[in-house]
Amino acid sequence: MPIKISHQFDAGAIDVLRADDPSAIELNIRKDSHADITQWFFFRVQGARETSLTMRFLNAGQTAYPDGWNEYEAVASYDRETWFRVPTSFDGQVMTIDHTPTHDSVYYAYFEPYSWERHLALLDSAQLSPLVQLEDLGSTIDGRDLNMLVIGNPAAEKKVWVIARQHPGETMAEWFVEGMVEALLDPANPFGRQCLTEAEFYVVPNMNPDGSVRGNLRTNAAGANLNREWMTPTMARSPEVFLVREKMHEVGCDLFLDVHGDEGLPYVFVAGSESLPGFTAEQAAAQQKFISDFKIASPDFQDEHGYGATPFTAETLTMGSPYVTHAFGCLSLTLEMPFKDNANDPDPEAGWSGARSAELGKSILQPVLQALRAQ
Amino acid sequence: MPIKISHQFDAGAIDVLRADDPSAIELNIRKDSHADITQWFFFRVQGARETSLTMRFLNAGQTAYPDGWNEYEAVASYDRETWFRVPTSFDGQVMTIDHTPTHDSVYYAYFEPYSWERHLALLDSAQLSPLVQLEDLGSTIDGRDLNMLVIGNPAAEKKVWVIARQHPGETMAEWFVEGMVEALLDPANPFGRQCLTEAEFYVVPNMNPDGSVRGNLRTNAAGANLNREWMTPTMARSPEVFLVREKMHEVGCDLFLDVHGDEGLPYVFVAGSESLPGFTAEQAAAQQKFISDFKIASPDFQDEHGYGATPFTAETLTMGSPYVTHAFGCLSLTLEMPFKDNANDPDPEAGWSGARSAELGKSILQPVLQALRAQ
Amino acid sequence: MPIKISHQFDAGAIDVLRADDPSAIELNIRKDSHADITQWFFFRVQGARETSLTMRFLNAGQTAYPDGWNEYEAVASYDRETWFRVPTSFDGQVMTIDHTPTHDSVYYAYFEPYSWERHLALLDSAQLSPLVQLEDLGSTIDGRDLNMLVIGNPAAEKKVWVIARQHPGETMAEWFVEGMVEALLDPANPFGRQCLTEAEFYVVPNMNPDGSVRGNLRTNAAGANLNREWMTPTMARSPEVFLVREKMHEVGCDLFLDVHGDEGLPYVFVAGSESLPGFTAEQAAAQQKFISDFKIASPDFQDEHGYGATPFTAETLTMGSPYVTHAFGCLSLTLEMPFKDNANDPDPEAGWSGARSAELGKSILQPVLQALRAQ
Amino acid sequence: MPIKISHQFDAGAIDVLRADDPSAIELNIRKDSHADITQWFFFRVQGARETSLTMRFLNAGQTAYPDGWNEYEAVASYDRETWFRVPTSFDGQVMTIDHTPTHDSVYYAYFEPYSWERHLALLDSAQLSPLVQLEDLGSTIDGRDLNMLVIGNPAAEKKVWVIARQHPGETMAEWFVEGMVEALLDPANPFGRQCLTEAEFYVVPNMNPDGSVRGNLRTNAAGANLNREWMTPTMARSPEVFLVREKMHEVGCDLFLDVHGDEGLPYVFVAGSESLPGFTAEQAAAQQKFISDFKIASPDFQDEHGYGATPFTAETLTMGSPYVTHAFGCLSLTLEMPFKDNANDPDPEAGWSGARSAELGKSILQPVLQALRAQ
Numbered sequence A, B, C, D: 001m002p003i004k005i006s007h008q009f010d011a012g013a014i015d016v017l018r019a020d021d022p023s024a025i026e027l028n029i030r031k032d033s034h035a036d037i038t039q040w041f042f043f044r045v046q047g048a049r050e051t052s053l054t055m056r057f058l059n060a061g062q063t064a065y066p067d068g069w070n071e072y073e074a075v076a077s078y079d080r081e082t083w084f085r086v087p088t089s090f091d092g093q094v095m096t097i098d099h100t101p102t103h104d105s106v107y108y109a110y111f112e113p114y115s116w117e118r119h120l121a122l123l124d125s126a127q128l129s130p131l132v133q134l135e136d137l138g139s140t141i142d143g144r145d146l147n148m149l150v151i152g153n154p155a156a157e158k159k160v161w162v163i164a165r166q167h168p169g170e171t172m173a174e175w176f177v178e179g180m181v182e183a184l185l186d187p188a189n190p191f192g193r194q195c196l197t198e199a200e201f202y203v204v205p206n207m208n209p210d211g212s213v214r215g216n217l218r219t220n221a222a223g224a225n226l227n228r229e230w231m232t233p234t235m236a237r238s239p240e241v242f243l244v245r246e247k248m249h250e251v252g253c254d255l256f257l258d259v260h261g262d263e264g265l266p267y268v269f270v271a272g273s274e275s276l277p278g279f280t281a282e283q284a285a286a287q288q289k290f291i292s293d294f295k296i297a298s299p300d301f302q303d304e305h306g307y308g309a310t311p312f313t314a315e316t317l318t319m320g321s322p323y324v325t326h327a328f329g330c331l332s333l334t335l336e337m338p339f340k341d342n343a344n345d346p347d348p349e350a351g352w353s354g355a356r357s358a359e360l361g362k363s364i365l366q367p368v369l370q371a372l373r374a375q
Ligand SMILES: [Ca+2]
Pocket: A167, A170, A260, A261, A262
C-alpha cells in the first residue's frame, strides 16, 4: 500500500504537495479557513508501518510564527490517546519531521488535539453534577452551541470567569479547563470545595467552536481573531466574544482568566494589564500577588520569561484580558502555555502535554482562592 | 433561558419549525443531504430542565418508512453514553415525543448514535493488536478514509467479509461490528481464537463515512443508496462500494455479512439469497444451517419474522448480499436489527440498543465458525 | 538483597527448604491445613530482579496428583492482575520452575488465585443490582460468612443451583461464577435476560471460604473434603455442605452445577450421574442434551476426554452432583476445568486462565436455558 | 432472615453481645490483639435491608479515646468502595449508631479501611514504574513482608522518609501515602517530577502489617505501640521499627514524615520536635517554614489546633518523629489527620475520607519540595 495522507476529520489540516516517496514527503501548512494565518496542522498517515518517513513542511518559514519551529518537536499518536514527540528540525525555511511509525496508521499534530466530541463530553459529564448549570450563550456562525458551565455558589458575590481557546488551535487551553473543572467538582479537593464556597465560576471551555472543528489556529469561521474583538464585537463577525462579553456585563466579573498557548516561548507565564493607563498600584499588587501565589502552586509556572513590557496601543483594549481590567477593574490575566516544552522541566517523551495542562488547571485554584480571599 | 434546539454536530439532523413554546414544539425530519429520504434525526435541546416538552414531528407520515413510527420510542441521553427510550406516539401523520428532561442539556435521536470519533477510536485500538492490519481502501467523496480491519490468519484460505452501515443511519450495525471485533481480539474468547485460526476476516466497520457524519439515513454524499450500487458502482457516485467490491474480487470471499437496521420490524433477522435464479440446494442448506446455528447462538435472533419471499428483479443484484452470492457463490446474508425493540424480549428502558447490538456481534462468531467448518 | 520467599497472605502456601542460592532453591508443597493433601502453592519471591531462578519442588512426586505436574506450567505475576505461564518441568519426582523475573517482586502460584477480598467484592457489586438478593446461609468453622446470591424471578418455578470451590484451590471455579453472574446481570445479554425469566438462580460463589483463605487445595478448616460430605454433612465437620444442602431441600432444585478444576486432564468436561442405580433414560437424555448444547455454546468444552465410566460405590452419593440427582431427580453435573491448559486450543502465554474460566461461565447460560426450556 | 453480625475478614473487629433485636443491638469494641487498647471496629451486618438498626457500643466510655466519640459519625458502605457517614451519638458511656441499610449487606467501620490486598496492590503497581525499587526490609512477627518503596534519583544526596500506619487502625495514613506515591509517579505532576530530581524517597506505606490485618488500632502482634519503640526497638517486640530505623541509619535521612490519624481533634495538623532539648533556632525555622508552606499547599491543613506544647519527658525520644530529629538533626514531623471530619471544611456526607487523605498526600509534595530546596 502506498503512503496516504488524510485530514478529513475534526481539526484536520494539511496541504499535501507530494507523498509518492516516503523519504521525500512535501507538505504545506494550511491557512486558517478565512484568514491568512498558517500554523496548525493535524493529519493522518497510513501505509507507513516500519517505513522511515521524512516529511518536509515547505512553507514553515512563512507561517504566522516561524520562531515556533525552533526547538520544536511535533506530536504523534497511534491511538489519539497517547501522544509523543517525534524528531523535528527547522532550517529557517523548512520544518522536517523524521519518524518511522510502528503501526499502520499514525496521526501527527502541532499539539495534542482536543476534539469537539470531547468538548461535548466535558459538558455532558459536568452537567450531571448538582453543582453545575450548563448554559447556552448563543450560536456561532457555523451554528454550533456556545456553552458555559456555571459552577458553585449562586449566592456568592464574587464571579470568576475562565475562558479558553479564543485561539482554537491552542488546544492546551481546553485541556487546562478540563483539569480545572475536574478539581472544582472533586469533593475531595479542598481548593475546589472552598473556591465554590467563595465564588461562582463562569467557565467557557471553548470560545471558538467553529475554528476548533475547522482546524484553525487563530480565527473563527469569519476569519476573526477573537482576541482582537473585545472592544467592538458583533454578532456577524465575532458572536463568540459578543455573547460572552454581554453575559459578563450582565453578571459581573471579579477575576478573569483567558487561557492560551504560545507558539514561541517554552514556558508557562501570564500577561497582565500593566500597560493600561490608570492601572492602579492596588491592581498591580493584586496581579503580583497572583503571580507569586501561582509560582508556589505550580513549579510549571514562572515569571522570568514572558512578553515583557508592551506599550499601550489602540489594539490593547481589543484583547480580552486588558478589556476586562478596563471594564470591570478586576484582576485579569492572559495565561500562556507552551506548544513546545517547559524548558525549566523538559519531558523528552511528551513535552508540554494535555495532561500537564490539566494539572496546571488544577493548580490554578490555589492562587484563585488566595485572590478571592484577598479581595 | 428559552428552549434551544441545535444539531450542528456529528450526525446531527433536524428541521426546527417552532420552539418558542415547550408544549408545542414543531419539527420536521430532515432529508438526507442529497436524496429524498427522511427518517434519521438527532438533535440537542437546551434550556428545558424540569420542563415538560412536547415535540411534534409534523412530517413523520411522509418519511421513508412511516411504519417505522408505529410502536416506536425515540432514544434520549444526557451524556451520550446512557441512552434510554422516551414516550413517543404516532397518529399516522405526526410523531410526538413527550418528555421532561432532568438536566440542562438533552439529546434525542432516532437510535443510539455511533460517532465518527468512535469509529476512529475503534480503528485505533484495533490496530494496536498484533493480530490486526489496518488497511485503507481509498477515499470517499468528502475525502474521508474508507478503512478496513484485516484480522486473523493470513495463511487461512477462508476469507470472511463483514461490512456495516451501507446505510449510515443504521448505527446499530457499527455497534454490532464493535462487539464482534472485541470478541475476535479477546484471547479468552474461544470463538474469537478459533475463528482467527480458520479464516482471515475483512471487516469494514463503516461503509458510508460521509453519510454517517452528515446525519443521513440511507445515502452517501452523492445521494447514492449504496446497497443498490453493487452491479455498477463508480468512483464518482459510489466509491465506497466500488473500492470494497474491487478488494473482494482481489482477495476472494467465502462468507459475507452485510449488517443493517430495519425501520419497521421489531426483530433481528436475516435476508438470504434464495430469490437468486440458480440458488442451489447446497447453498440453501448452508444458509439454513447458518440460520439454525444463529438461533442457538443468540436468543435475540429469530427467523419467524422477516422480509419473506421476494421475487428476483433487476434490482436484486444491485444489493450487496445477493451480489456476493452471485459473484462468489458463497454464503451471504443481510443481517437486520430493529430500530424499535426486540418484541420477543423487550426492554422498556433501553429497547434495542448499542450494547445489545454489540452482544449480538459477539454471538455471531458461533454460526460463522460452524459455517467455516462445514465448508 | 538476598532472595526472600514469603507466603503470609490470602491463600499463600509453601514450605521453603533453602533459598540461599537463586539457582538452587528448594521448596516443598505444603499440606492442606488439617489434611494430608498437598498440591496448592502460592508464594512471593523478592530480591530476584533479573536473576535467573531455579526453584525445585522436591515433594512434587508425593503430592495428591503427581500426574498434575506432567505437561504443567506454573503461573506467575508481577501485579497479581496479569498472570502468565513460566517454564516448568517434572521428572516424576521433582517439579522445577526456571524463571528470571523482571521486577523486584514476583508471585508464583498453582493457578491464578481468587482472593477473599475479590469474593467479597463480587458479593458487594452483585447486591447493588435490584435483581439480586444476597443471603447468608450461616458461618464456617473459622467464622466466615457462607453467602449465596439469589438472582432472578422469585415467581419462577425452576430453581437453578450453581456452587463453586468446594475444593478451595480450584480457583477457576470462582472465576467461572464471576463470569456467569456478570452475564446474568448484563441487561444486554439475551441469555442472562431469558434465564432470569425462566428460573431463579441460587449461586454459591465460594463453598469453602476457610480453605480458600488458608491456601488449601481440597479441604476446609476441619480437614474435610466437602465433596465427600453430601450424604451426612454435620455442622461440626462440614457446615458448608450442611447449610447449602438444607437450603436446597427447602427451596428445591431443578438443575445443579458443581464447578471444579481438574489437576490432570487438560480439558473442560463434565461428570454426570450415569453411574447412579436407577438413572433413567430420560435423565440420560437430558444430560446428553446439555452436553451437546454446551459443546455448541463453547468450543472450550468437549466430551471426548473425561473421567470415563465410574462404578457406583458407597462413596458416590457423598459427592454433590450425584447426591443432587439422587435427592432431586434433576439434571446435575460436575464441571471440570483444567489447571494446565485446554489442549484443544492451547494458549502458550496464559494457558487456561481466570479470564477463560469467566468466559466459559458466560457461555454456560446457553445450555442452561435450553435445559430449562426442555423440562 | 435474622440479623447477623460478622467480622471474620481483613481488619474485622467487634464483640457482639446481642443482635436478636434490630432496635437493640449491643456491641463492645474489641481490644487490640495483645494490648489493652480498644477503639477500632469494623463489622458487617446482614439481613437488615430496610430495617432500622440501633447499634449500641456499650463500652465506648472505656475505650482508649472516649473523646473520640464526641461529634463523631461512623462510616458505612454497601460495596466497600463508597463510604458514607451515618448518624452516631455518644452519651459519655454508650455510642449509638442509628441507620437503616438499603441493601442486604452493609459494613460499618471506625474509618474507611485500607486492606492488606490494597496494600499489596499499591506495591504491585508502583513497582511496575521504572522509577521505583521495591525493597523488603524484613518480616513481621506474623511473617508478613515489611516493604518499602524507594523512588526517585539514587544520585540525589537528599533522602526523604515517609512512614505510615505505625498505628494500624489509622488507615487514613495509608490513603495519604497512596495519593503521595501517585503524585510522585505521575509524569504530569510538576511536584512529583521535581521532588524526584531533588531527592530519593523512602516510603513505608504500612509500618504495622500485623496490626492492620488483625484489626488493631495501635499495636502490633506483640502488643507493642510502635511509636513508643524508637529508642530501643527489638526484633522480638518491634521488628518493624527495628528494621526501618536500621535502614534509616544506613542511608541517612534529611526529612521525615510519620503519618497518623488522631481520634480526638477534627483537624489536620502536625506535631514537631520543639520539645527536644537543643532544638535549634534553625530547626525551628525550617519546621515553621514547612508548616507555613503546607498551609498554602492545602486548605485542609492548619496550625491553630494541635497538641500544643508538650514537655520533654523520657518518653519523647521513643517516638518516631522526635527520635529522628534527635538522631539525624533533620526536619521531622508527625502528621495527624482526623477520624472525624475537618471542622474547617466539613463534608456531611463523607466526613474526612480516604479520598481527602489521598489528596492531602498529593499536596504535601509542595512543602516537601520547598524544604528540600531550602536546605
Ligand atoms: Ca494565543
